[in-house]
Amino acid sequence: MNKPRKKSRVLRIPVDEIDWDLLREQRVHIGTVSESEKLLPLELAEAASGIWSLLAYLQDEAAKVLGEKAVFGTAKGKHS
DSSP: OOOOOOOOOOOOOOGGGSOHHHHHHHHHHHHHHHTOTTTSOHHHHHHHHHHHHHHHHHHHHHHHHHOHHHHHSSSTTSOO
16 A cells, blocks of 8 residues: 655745855865775765755756756756
8 A cells, every 4th residue: 555645845035045156165075085995984974975965956946936047056967
């Protein structure tokens, strides 16, 4: 028997109050950490990778509202 699917809930974030330049820098650093499996225990590297993916999703969604230049600083595809 299939469980009924939960209704999606929405989290509203004031995207115009986020420092997108700083977030871009931080995402690059987290990406570097997530690729450091030899320096970190695997579960920490995987956690950093998950955070990196969440930030990527947040940036993609914000770009739909603010535009790619505001979020990525350049045309999408040229960012980290």
